Amino acid sequence: MVAFAALLVRGQTNLLPPSRAAHAVDAALTANPGSYALGDAALDPAPPHYLHFTPVAGSAGSGATMLVADAAVAAMGYTSGSTGVPRANPKRWDKLAISSGHNDALLRALAGGDYHVVATVPPQHMYGLEFSILLSLFGHAAVHAGRPFFAADIAAALAELPAPRILVTTPVHLRALLDSGQALPPFAGIVSATAPLAVELASEAEARFGVPLQEVFGSTETCVIAHRRTAHEDAWTPYAGVALHPQPDGTRVEAPQLAQPVVLADIVELLGDGRFRLxxxxADLLEIAGKRASLGDLTHKLLAVPGVRDGVVFQLDDTDAMGIRRIAALAVAPGLSVTAILDALRGDIDPVFLPRPLKLVESLPRSETGKLPRAALLEALARDQGPGTGDR
Structure with missing residues (x-):
């Protein structure tokens, strides 16, 4: 947060690569000539363009108010690469102030006033930036300085903050937290994003912890634009001023934090009360042999198979002898065989949409935020094509 603010007052732009992997950082630096990396770790050998600083405890600033120009490009957010190559999206300071105001109002409703945040999502991801760094810069929220990963770390971080506390997390972290059985200190609510949240998982979390869970919807291009209480409703409530316009290639989004409308690939159904369904x-819609399905629905059915703990269905780039792009899947299912999973899927999925191949893996190649970059999926599928793969 210190480095983020320091760059702002110097009129520089924070680059937010899709991950902390070396290749992702190098790509962002290469795409922005004259850029550099800043960190508090003493790296040996230090990579090119790396500046090391050592925070001084108890140091005081000049006391002068540090101002940021409204039109300043405060950050350059990169998409995750889950649908291809990461793309850069410039974020103006005044527009981030608008979206942060909406997020702050949502968390205030959960907490009943001022609140304190523990976030398990890294701040270079737009969701992490919005619900950690920016909440502190634009509002009265206090955010825990760490980024806890394991269940015990999350419990310790929550305990270090005064009430009311809010946990900002992802479905992957939430699943691990529930499976751990870790007891948590009292807190006011949960916010989740980065991947679709299953109704069953949302309901289990609310029942276990006795707090409401709000799932937020947005993108790197738009920031968060809507929310819902997933355990109790399937429709999303847009933030104030957000307007959605369905069109053949997706949905055109108009919002106060956008300088111009943005078209997302998401297909929505508008409801009469102002809400919408996803x-x-x-890009997920499939049509094979005159029949239609979606990758999202196929993934949901894969996850519904008893014993499947995680999984994803996706389409390959190569085609078969009929010129059709094959459908593949990765599944984490200890104790199950590929045959057992395919047999279970046959009851819910038309045979033309059964994943071939389906590969069993120990874990999905998720990023720090739970995303599944397409390149990582293809690499995992190609690795060790053997007994754990079904293609029948």
Whole structure:
């Protein structure tokens, strides 16, 4: 947060690569000539363009108010690469102030006033930036300085903050937290994003911890634009001023924090009360042999198979002898065989949409935020094609 603010007052832009992997950082630096990396770790050998600083405890600033120009490009957010190559999206300071105001109002409603945040998502991801760094810079929220990963770390971080506390997390972290059985100190609510949250998982979390869970919807391009209490409703409530316009290639989004409308690949159904339902993504829609399905729905059915703890269905780039792009899947299912999973899927999925191949893996190649970059999925599928793969 210190480095983020320091760059702002110097009129510089924070680059937010899709991950902390060396290749992702190098790509962001290469795409922005004259850029550099800043960190508090003493790296040996230090990579090119790396500046090391050592925070001084108890040091005091000049006391002068540090101002940031409204039109300043405060950050350059990169998409995750889950649908291809990461893309850069500039974020103006005044527009971030608007979106942060909406997020702050949502968390205030959960906490009943001022609140304190523990976030398990890294701040270079737009969701992490919005619900950690920016809440502190624009509002009265206090955010825990650490980024806890394991269940015991989350419990310790919550205990270090005064009430009311809010946990900002992802479905992957939430699943691990529930499976651990870790007891948590009292807190006011949960916020989740980065991947679709299953109703069953949301309901289990609310029942276990006795707090409401709000799932937020947005993108790197738009920031968060809507929310819902997933355990109790399937429709999303847009933030104030957000307007959605369905079109053939997705949905055009108009919002106060956008300088111009943005078209997302998400397909929505508008409801009469101003809310909307997500119906998949334009790129997820499949049509094979005159039949239609969506990758999102196929993934949901894979996850519904008893014993499947995690999984994803995706389409390959190569085609078969009929010129059709094959459908593949990765599944984490200890104790199950590929045959057992395919047999279970046959009851819910048309045979033309059964994943071939389906590969069993120990874990999905998720990023720090729970995303599944397409390149990582293809690499995992290609690795060790053997007994754990079904293609029948």
């Amino acid at each position: 119906c998949g993504r334009n």
